[in-house]
């Protein structure tokens with residue numbers, strides 16, 4: 001599949017129009033082709049701007065491929081953006097209850113969901129204040145606790161761990177290990193070779209929106225370091 005970002009409403013487009021040029025498009029992905037089976041955990045590596053987030057967002061269904069096709073079977077849990085699916089004017093507690101209701105949970109299950117998120121996130125009284133008032137690390141704690149509460153067939157995680165502190169990273173790592181083993185498939189964009197080796201059996205190296213290498217983490221990391 002391929003993906004172009006359209007800059008139709010941007011200043012760049014207005015400038016190009018004055019020059020008599022056509023629509024401005026940025027190619028995010030170029031003829032990407034891969035398949036993952038149950039049990040596969042693929043790490044996605046590459047330099048800044050290489051297309052990792054674009055690939056994950058497309059796989060999660062937030063972006064539609066401009067060409068080609070995407071087939072996904074199973075429920076998807078994502079940790080891609082620290083705001084997606086959250087009402088910023090509501091507290092974490094209210095968001096948890098809303099998400100629980102939307103997922104069709106019973107009252108006791110929502111209560112358990114609430115307690116789990118509150119305990120794991122450990123953000124004190126902020127749990128009752130609007131989400132928009134949280135720091136990035138606090139948002140990560142809440143969202144991470146929320147998505148890992150549910151069992152999912154497919155887990156798609158972008159490099160968001162960077163905003164968490166060491167204390168959170170240690171606990172998240174532990175919870176993630178358990179969670180990864182209950183999900184069937186995972187995609188993880190990361191700059192951390194530790195995470196890659198710990199959680200992944202496959203690795204994709206993206207360069208300028210294209211696949212440079214696809215194989216085991218050891219094979220791909222070797223190629224990546226060789227340049």
Ligand SMILES: Nc1ncnc2c1ncn2[C@@H]1O[C@H](COP(=O)(O)OP(=O)(O)OP(=O)(O)O)[C@@H](O)[C@H]1O
Pocket residue numbers: 005006026027028046047048049050051052053054055
């Ligand atoms: N909303 C957007 N509109 C236009 N172009 C975009 C948009 N988002 C990303 N791009 C472009 O798509 C390409 C891939 O970006 P992407 O964010 O997927 O890279 P990345 O590998 O995740 O980078 P990083 O490691 O910095 O997070 C880049 O050229 C970027 O400028």
